[in-house]
Amino acid sequence: MNIYSFTRQDFEKYFEKIGEKKYKALQIYDWLYKKRVNSFDEMTNIKKELKEKLKKDFNFEKPQIIKIQNGKDVHKFLFKLKDNEKIEAVLMNHDYGNSLCISTEVGCNMGCAFCESGRLKKRRDLTTDEMVLQILEIEKTVNTRISHIVLMGIGEPFDNYNNVMKFIDIINDDMAVAIGARHITISTCGIVPKIKDFSKEKRQVNLAISLHAPNDELRSKLMKINKVYPLKEVIEAVKEYLKINNRKVTFEYIMLKDINDDPKYAVELANLLKGLNCYVNLIPYNETSHIEFKKSDNKQIMKFYDVLKKNKINVTVRREFGSEVDAACGQLRSNYKEE
Numbered sequence: 001m002n003i004y005s006f007t008r009q010d011f012e013k014y015f016e017k018i019g020e021k022k023y024k025a026l027q028i029y030d031w032l033y034k035k036r037v038n039s040f041d042e043m044t045n046i047k048k049e050l051k052e053k054l055k056k057d058f059n060f061e062k063p064q065i066i067k068i069q070n071g072k073d074v075h076k077f078l079f080k081l082k083d084n085e086k087i088e089a090v091l092m093n094h095d096y097g098n099s100l101c102i103s104t105e106v107g108c109n110m111g112c113a114f115c116e117s118g119r120l121k122k123r124r125d126l127t128t129d130e131m132v133l134q135i136l137e138i139e140k141t142v143n144t145r146i147s148h149i150v151l152m153g154i155g156e157p158f159d160n161y162n163n164v165m166k167f168i169d170i171i172n173d174d175m176a177v178a179i180g181a182r183h184i185t186i187s188t189c190g191i192v193p194k195i196k197d198f199s200k201e202k203r204q205v206n207l208a209i210s211l212h213a214p215n216d217e218l219r220s221k222l223m224k225i226n227k228v229y230p231l232k233e234v235i236e237a238v239k240e241y242l243k244i245n246n247r248k249v250t251f252e253y254i255m256l257k258d259i260n261d262d263p264k265y266a267v268e269l270a271n272l273l274k275g276l277n278c279y280v281n282l283i284p285y286n287e288t289s290h291i292e293f294k295k296s297d298n299k300q301i302m303k304f305y306d307v308l309k310k311n312k313i314n315v316t317v318r319r320e321f322g323s324e325v326d327a328a329c330g331q332l333r334s335n336y337k338e339e
């Protein structure tokens with residue numbers, strides 16, 4: 001078992017089961033996440049026999065950073081996993097702190113037309129420890145603390161639901177990585193049953209929905225998932241989420257030149273979202289060499305923005321990060337493969 005896959009409760013149960021005191025869980029967590037040791041031998045307050053037992057049950061196996069690309073305020077990391085699969089994470093320096101965009105799967109089956117990760121299909125889920133360790137390894141490598149986590153790297157978080165929830169339990173725990181729930185954002189392409197499950201968990205984590213189009217005809221062309229869960233169902237699920245959780249929802253909208261960036265779509269979008277406690281994040285498309293979509297002109301993005309504003313929709317334009325470092329979701333991995 002990888003030691004970074006255990007929540008504090010998992011450890012408590014484990015220690016109870018082997019006839020040890022529950023508080024040992026806290027001790028282990030302190031070594032792992034506060035002192036950041038890499039072996040049981042460094043845990044000086046654990047007695048020898050228990051250490052031997054722990055060594056049999058747990059390993060400290062870590063994904064390895066095999067490539068780093070640095071840009072202005074952005075650092076991109078390529079990881080090699082134990083089975084040789086590759087994933088990536090992107091660290092962005094904001095004025096409010098450091099946010100890390102992490103991967104949740106090796107590849108992705110959602111098959112969005114504009115996305116590099118989908119081009120390479122899903123190979124497997126990431127385990128909880130592989131997600132936790134993206135944070136720990138990057139913090140160690142660049143000697144920094146990460147304040148915000150976004151689940152917007154390779155993969156669809158709601159297609160790996162249980163591991164992702166466990167990951168959140170660990171990083172959100174004050175005794176572990178201690179990243180506040182409000183500093184964590186899950187982004188989904190709109191898997192409706194999982195949005196419903198997530199609503200019921202009543203977590204303070206932010207929910208972002210990748211919308212990218214205001215009607216089914218256009219959305220189905222861009223996102224295969226829309227044929228399974230059309231817009232109406234996605235919006236219904238978001239309404240349900242908003243009823244249970246008093247949190248603003250984010251709708252992401254990539255700006256694709258001549259595809260979805262006509263101001264008429266902004267009007268349509270405003271009507272779709274009217275009255276919802278939400279905001280829209282317009283994302284300048286990150287062009288990739290394998291996919292023919294182009295980024296909208298800034299002027300067009302601002303026109304779109306203005307229409308939404310006029311229609312009283314909260315809207316922001318995402319600052320562009322990392323087009324110089326293959327930062328589009330899945331790009332580093334896929335370019336590495338071809339090298």
Ligand code: SAH
Binds near residue numbers: 189329
């Ligand atoms: N599967 C999840 C999370 C990963 S993708 C989701 O769909 O939300 C994170 C975000 O990046 C999504 O909004 C996705 O549509 C967007 N994205 C994918 N490729 C992109 C690109 N080349 N440029 C800009 N955004 C992109």
